[in-house]
Amino acid sequence: SQELEQSPQSLIVQEGKNLTINCTSSKTLYGLYWYKQKYGEGLIFLMMLQKGGEEKSHEKITAKLDEKKQQSSLHITASQPSHAGIYLCGAEGSFGQGTELSVKP
Amino acid sequence: DTAVSQTPKYLVTQMGNDKSIKCEQNLGHDTMYWYKQDSKKFLKIMFSYNNKELIINETVPNRFSPKSPDKAHLNLHINSLELGDSAVYFCASSQGGGTSTVRKLFFGSGTQLSVL
Numbered sequence: 563s564q565e566l567e568q569s570p571q572s573l574i575v576q577e578g579k580n581l582t583i584n585c586t587s588s589k590t591l592y593g594l595y596w597y598k599q600k601y602g603e604g605l606i607f608l609m610m611l612q613k614g615g616e617e618k619s620h621e622k623i624t625a626k627l628d629e630k631k632q633q634s635s636l637h638i639t640a641s642q643p644s645h646a647g648i649y650l651c652g653a654e655g656s657f658g659q660g661t662e663l664s665v666k667p
Numbered sequence: 668d669t670a671v672s673q674t675p676k677y678l679v680t681q682m683g684n685d686k687s688i689k690c691e692q693n694l695g696h697d698t699m700y701w702y703k704q705d706s707k708k709f710l711k712i713m714f715s716y717n718n719k720e721l722i723i724n725e726t727v728p729n730r731f732s733p734k735s736p737d738k739a740h741l742n743l744h745i746n747s748l749e750l751g752d753s754a755v756y757f758c759a760s761s762q763g764g765g766t767s768t769v770r771k772l773f774f775g776s777g778t779q780l781s782v783l
Contacts (some may be wrong), residue, residue, distance in 0.1 A: 595771065599708075602777035604671075604757065648708055652772070655700070657710040 565589075566651055575641050576666050583661045585637045585651035591631045592654070599648040599660070603606035606661075608649075641665045670694050673775035680748055683783055688743045690758030690777045693733075699741035700772070701733060702757040708730045710757070716741050745780075753782045 563642065565588035575581050593612040597605040609618045611627035611634060618625055622639045638645055643662075648660045668749060673690040679688050693708040715722050721733065722737040730746045745752060759777040 597751040597772075597774075605710075605759075605772075607771060607773070610771055650710060652710075655712050655715065657702075657712075660708045661712065662708065 566653060566656055566658035567635065568581055568649075568659060568661050570649060572643065572662040572664075574664045578640055578641060579631065581638050581641055581663070583663075585634045585636070587632045587653060589632070591627065592633070592635050594627055594651055594653045596625050596634070596636050597650045597657075599650065599651060601647065629664050633664050638663075671775040672759055673756075673778055675778060676776065677779050677781075678782065679720050679781045682747050682750060684691055685744070686747045686748060686780075687695075687745070688756055688758075688780070690743070692739055692758075692760040692773070693760055694760055694762075694773060694775060696760040696773070697738055698763065698780055699735065699738070699742065700759040700761070701743050702774075703761060704755040704777070706754070713743075713756075719730045730736050731749050736748050748782045750782050753780055 569584050573581060579587050595610040596608040598608055599605045609620055609625050611625060614629040614631045616627050624637045627634045639657055643665045645664055646665045648662050650660045651658045671692045686763045698715055698717045701713040702710050703713050704710045716735045717743055732744045734742045734744055755777045757777050759772045761772050
């Protein structure tokens with residue numbers, strides 16, 4: 563099965579700062595998705611990447627799948643308290659362990 | 668309209684009891700899943716059902732049994748609950764399944780199970 567490892571596991575940033583979360587796969591990725599989980603709530607779909615080198619953006623969140631298709635990064639520009647939560651990468655039904663993001667006002 | 672709904676949202680019970688968590692999706696998807704999120708927030712797949720057929724079972728204890736009366740429902744039954752079963756359980760659905768297929772998962776809001 564697909565194994566995904568995320569880094570860092572937790573992250574505390576000051577509001578307005580940029581940040582990056584990485585997701586590394588043990589196998590070639592045929593597609594990868596990013597979800598966000600708010601505390602006590604379900605998972606919210608952010609975006610899905612399918613092609614090597616593909617990059618997608620949604621508001622201030624950008625995700626990229628590297629060309630070798632074994633790693634993805636999620637970048638948040640000018641972070642806000644509303645960005646706080648747990649970010650998970652997923653592929654083929656498996657998920658990374660999540661990155662817990664806190665944004666200090 | 669909630670796309671994937673699961674009930675109850677919270678479930679507190681004693682060790683040894685049998686309980687069920689219900690899940691329904693109104694998206695017309697053909698594949699449904701159960702995930703367990705442990706205290707470390709790690710999300711792990713437990714089961715998936717495609718056209719009433721179990722296609723994934725990740726070494727889950729046989730005290731856990733999924734029941735799918737139709738493709739819009741996938742309920743999770745747990746017998747003889749143990750302390751270690753305490754976690755958040757998420758139901759999800761997608762159109763299409765299989766291990767090499769990219770598919771978008773739609774999640775329910777989770778059921779927090781506490782076993783005392």
